[in-house]
Amino acid sequence: MEMATIKDVAKLAKVSTATVSRVINNSGYVHEDTRKRVEEAIRQLNYRPNAVARSLFKKESKSIGFIIPDITNPFFPQLVRAVEDTFMKAGYTILLFNTDGVLDYELQLIELMKSKYVDGILAVSNSIKREHLQDLTIPVVSIDRVIDPDLPSVSIDNYDGARQAVRHLLAKGCRKIAHLSGPENIDNARERCQGYLDEMKRNNMHPLVYPGNYELKEAMNAVLMLLTEHTDVDGIFAGNDVMAVGTIKAATKLGYKIPEDIKVIGFDGIDIGMTITPELTTMEQPILEMGRKGSELLLDLIHGKKIEQKRFVYQAKLVERHST
Amino acid sequence: MEMATIKDVAKLAKVSTATVSRVINNSGYVHEDTRKRVEEAIRQLNYRPNAVARSLFKKESKSIGFIIPDITNPFFPQLVRAVEDTFMKAGYTILLFNTDGVLDYELQLIELMKSKYVDGILAVSNSIKREHLQDLTIPVVSIDRVIDPDLPSVSIDNYDGARQAVRHLLAKGCRKIAHLSGPENIDNARERCQGYLDEMKRNNMHPLVYPGNYELKEAMNAVLMLLTEHTDVDGIFAGNDVMAVGTIKAATKLGYKIPEDIKVIGFDGIDIGMTITPELTTMEQPILEMGRKGSELLLDLIHGKKIEQKRFVYQAKLVERHST
DNA sequence: TCATTATCTGTAACCGATTACACATTACGA
DNA sequence: TCGTAATGTGTAATCGGTTACAGATAATGA
Known part of the structure; x- marks a missing residue:
């Protein structure tokens, strides 16, 4: 037919x-x-x-490109959902791309999107820098990462969130607090680490940082080492919830009771935190809100609206559950 | 520029x-x-x-539509990833749609996709029926659900998987096995339930089914009721992993030890199963493989290849961890 | 009543590619 | 040497819409 x-x-x-x-x-x-x-x-x-014919003439496609590292990372499903809901409601279709943070690939995608007359780009990327976006006429909004102060973005105050996390552990009576950090090349991981360091210093406590990579397995190994090398640790601030889960698993395996022996706090507020036992205390990011805000910002840009404010920085919120 | x-x-x-x-x-x-x-x-x-101009003439877009209920459901991220990887490698872009299974919306999307010259559609839907696809010239492949025997699909043998699950519980010594079922309107939930019922009958055991909806909260409530109304239950087969997690949480809350007092087995094999304590025994679906196969099937259809086989039914595999 | 403006509609160019067709030239086999 | 096939290139139609422009008619105000 x-x-x-x-x-x-x-x-x-x-x-x-x-x-x-x-x-x-x-x-x-x-x-x-x-x-x-x-x-x-x-x-x-x-x-x-016919949408294609219309696109050709109008040079627009009623669609946007959404670049994320990996949908399999539990932080992203919610974000994607929020973005999709917002854009679908406005009549836009989402092109989803998982890049694993590979810059070359991301740059190729940008070219692809240009040739498809994508109306806007939403990006979660550590590799894309301002120079890659120089002569791009398509509006871009960065989520969770600040690519450049000039580029519209929606992010979290990782530094302050980290400090809050440390203070919470302190308030719960921890005397020796370690930090399981995220990958060095990821800004938010560094910011969280810095927040930890500064808040520790502020309280005249010796910092103890073990490197992780935001993933479960690696986190477990790190914590296994950490707890054998430092038996006096009674509080761990994990750089993200996934690692916090790994921390709890590792500590439990070593016979420690959470939160009695060791208190653990994560960062992100992903759903998994509520499924584990004990339920995870964490610095919750307003993921849905960030997705929504980022989308609306991009939508405004697409519609040529004047953007009064370019950077939106949200505060992480302490959600106290049973791991501290 | x-x-x-x-x-x-x-x-x-x-x-x-x-x-x-x-x-x-x-x-x-x-x-x-x-x-x-x-x-x-x-x-x-x-x-x-320019991809748009090319699309207009060729009546193809080098893109496919992927309809899923909700990316937030932990079953889907892996599936989406597998699909994306396969299609991207073949030069196709993914349009992702979350429909929450709303039929009207799904039908609208199909119209939208037609007007965008989408080359193929991948669907995970319980509401779409053959008649909705009657006069659609775009190839469609159904994943995880069999829309119609004639329509190419990739799915799981839920019935057999459920029976395996029951047998596993039996082998582990359970004498009173209950089933926490999924939503009645979802085929795979009914099949799993039927598998449970038949295997129970085969072993001359009285079945005990509590209705759930594939979600955590509801599952916890159901199990709370189940375990107070039937104190002799020593094995629970949850219709999916999310509910299995809820089952473990609820049982633990009531003071039962898993797996000592009650053994729990789930279905799906999502990652969360490995993050909780005790780690979840489950009937694992080859999600990645299903996503890959479904994508390749659709790709063949798009390329006009003759499809020798339309239905691909995978077997769920028992993955024994610590909850049984 | 007449100039002016508002309403209505069609013609044709345009968006940026692809390709059928025609025509010209070259290569080749007998 | 000549007929045929292979090679090389351009013209123009086409894909399915949108819109600038123009021309026609109707409504309005002075």
């Missing part, structure tokens, strides 16, 4: 395609009777305007 | 656009010298063919 085109409609309604177009888009003048005829023809033929 | 078009290239290389097109697509005859000139022009102008 071939799809009807605007010409078919025009012929059936005995008008020109221009008039049909006016009816479809509700633009220009169209006599009421004519409109009726056209609408009837549209109904009869079950006509739907 | 305006993007260069094929005309710009043609002008610079002093040839017609037809020749440029031939060079780009490596089709027809092009003299070696001419090719060189054109390629040089392409390089100079940093020209990339």
Whole structure:
């Protein structure tokens, strides 16, 4: 069954395609009777305007590209969902790309998106820098990472969140607090680490940082080492929730009781935290809100609205559960 | 910075656009010298063919639509990743849609996809039926659900998987096995339930089914009730892993030890199962493999290949961890 | 009543590619 | 040497819409 085109409609309604177009888009003048005829023809033929043809002329596609490292990382499903909901509601389609943070690939994708007339780009990337976006006319909003102070972005105050986390552990009576850090090449991991270091110093405590990579396995190994090398540790601030889960598993395996012997706090506020036992205390990010805000920002940019504020920095919120 | 078009290239290389097109697509005859000139022009102008214009003419978009209920459901991230990897490798872009299983919305999306010349559709849906796909010329592959015996699909033998799960519990010494079922309107939930019922009957055991909805909260409530109403239950087969996690949480809360007092087995094999304590025994689905297979199937369909086999049914595999 | 403006509609160019077709030239086998 | 096939290239139609422009008619105000 071939799809009807605007010409078919025009012929059936005995008008020109221009008039049909006016009816479809509700633009220009169209006599009421004519409109009726056209609408009837549209109904009869079950006509739907061809999005591709429209895109070609308008140089827009009613779609946006969303670049993320890996949907399999539990931080992203919620973010993607929030973005999708916002954009779908506005009539936009999402092109989703998992890049594993590979810059070359990300740059290729940007070219691809240009050639598809994507209306905007939402990016979560550590590798993309301002120079890669120099002569890009498509609006870009960065989520969770600040690519450049000038580039619109939605992010979290990782530094302050980390300090809050440390203070919470302190308030819970911890005397020896270690930090399981994220990958060095990721800004938010460094910021969280710095927050930890500064807050420790502020309290005249010796810092103890073990490197992790935001993943479970590695975190478990790190904690296994950490707890054998430093038996006096009674509080661990993990750089993200996934590692916090690993921390709890490792500590439990070594016979420590959480939170009695060791208190653990994570960062992110992903759902997994509530599924484990004990439920994880964490610095929660407003993921949905960030996705929504990022999307609205991009939508404004797409619509050519003046952006009064470019950077949106949210505060992580302490959610106390049973691991501290 | 305006993007260069094929005309710009043609002008610079002093040839017609037809020749440029031939060079780009490596089709027809092009003299070696001419090719060189054109390629040089392409390089100079940093020209990339416009995907939209190409789509319009070719009536294809090098993109596919992927309909899923909710990316937030931990079953889907892995599936999406597998699909994306396969299609990206083949040069296709993914349009991702979360529908929450709302039929009206799904049907609208199909219209949208038609108008975007999507080359194929991958669907995970309980609501879409064959009649909705009747006069659709775009190839469709169903994943995880069998929409119609005629429609290409990739799925799991839920029935057999459920029976295996029951047998495992039996082998572990359970004498009173309950089932926490999924939503009635979802085929795979019914199949798993039926598998449970049949295997129980086969062993002359009284079945005990509590209804769940594949979600954590509801599962916890159900199990709380179940275990107070039936104190002799020593094995629970949860319809999916998320509910299995809920089961463990609820049972633990009531003071039962897992697996000593009650053994729990789930279904799906999602990552969360490995993060909780005790780690979850489950009937693992080859999610990645299913995503890959579904994608390849669709790719074959798109390329007009003859499909020798339409239905691919995988077997769930028992992964024994610490909850049984 | 007449100039002016508002309403209505069609023609044709355009968006940026692809390709059928025609025509010219070259290569080749007999 | 000539007929045929292979090679090389351009013209123009096409994909399915949108819109600038122009021309026609109707409505309005002075």
